[in-house]
Amino acid sequence: AQTVTQSQPEMSVQEAETVTLSCTYDTSESDYYLFWYKQPPSRQMILVIRQEAYKQQNATENRFSVNFQKAAKSFSLKISDSQLGDAAMYFCACTSGTYKYIFGTGTRLKVLA
Amino acid sequence: NAGVTQTPKFQVLKTGQSMTLQCAQDMNHEYMSWYRQDPGMGLRLIHYSVGAGITDQGEVPNGYNVSRSTTEDFPLRLLSAAPSQTSVYFCASRALLAGGPHEQYFGPGTRLTVT
Numbered sequence: 546a547q548t549v550t551q552s553q554p555e556m557s558v559q560e561a562e563t564v565t566l567s568c569t570y571d572t573s574e575s576d577y578y579l580f581w582y583k584q585p586p587s588r589q590m591i592l593v594i595r596q597e598a599y600k601q602q603n604a605t606e607n608r609f610s611v612n613f614q615k616a617a618k619s620f621s622l623k624i625s626d627s628q629l630g631d632a633a634m635y636f637c638a639c640t641s642g643t644y645k646y647i648f649g650t651g652t653r654l655k656v657l658a
Numbered sequence: 659n660a661g662v663t664q665t666p667k668f669q670v671l672k673t674g675q676s677m678t679l680q681c682a683q684d685m686n687h688e689y690m691s692w693y694r695q696d697p698g699m700g701l702r703l704i705h706y707s708v709g710a711g712i713t714d715q716g717e718v719p720n721g722y723n724v725s726r727s728t729t730e731d732f733p734l735r736l737l738s739a740a741p742s743q744t745s746v747y748f749c750a751s752r753a754l755l756a757g758g759p760h761e762q763y764f765g766p767g768t769r770l771t772v773t
Binding site: 549551554578580582587588589590592595636638640644645646647648649650651 | 689691693698699700701702703706708714716717746748750760761762763764766767
């Protein structure tokens with residue numbers, strides 16, 4: 546069975562600084578996909594970044610990048626130049642070919658002005 | 659495109675009442691799913707569908723029914739609401755394409771309270 550663990554219930558970062566959110570996962574599948582979703586107070590789930598397990602290169606999307614360590618089953622999200630609008634819940638998720646997505650319990654990010 | 663829409667946005671039910679949460683998508687996605695979100699537990703999969711007429715159970719299916727008569731719609735039925743079903747419900751969809759992308763697109767959610 547797949548599991549996704551986010552061990553940081555809450556994190557804080559000063560505006561303009563960098564923060565890293567942790568995620569570890571476990572799957573027996575060789576082909577899988579990893580995601581970070583952002584949930585602001587509006588409740589809408591927004592895709593931040595995705596990573597295909599077969600790709601060695603870490604995904605980046607503007608200020609967001611991941612550190613994908615396949616052997617360690619780690620998938621952390623780095624947010625650079627943090628902005629007030631980055632304050633939200635962040636969920637890590639994993640899916641393989643079984644159509645089932647497993648989400649972590651989330652990390653609440655606070656951005657301090 | 660409206661994307662994924664859900665109605666209602668808020669609902670209060672009494673224990674034992676039934677209701678249907680509506681979900682529709684206009685992206686012609688084959689895959690649709692329902693999640694519930696509870697504090698400290700992330701999102702948990704209730705049911706999913708990979709096409710019209712095909713549904714399957716997720717992690718927490720008890721107390722919920724689904725059907726998929728069209729590609730666009732995937733309603734979630736609560737047959738006899740219980741306080742344990744108080745939660746925020748999300749519908750999501752994605753295309754089923756070989757090689758991906760595999761990310762889901764989410765609706766705005768329904769906050770359900772059962773008293």
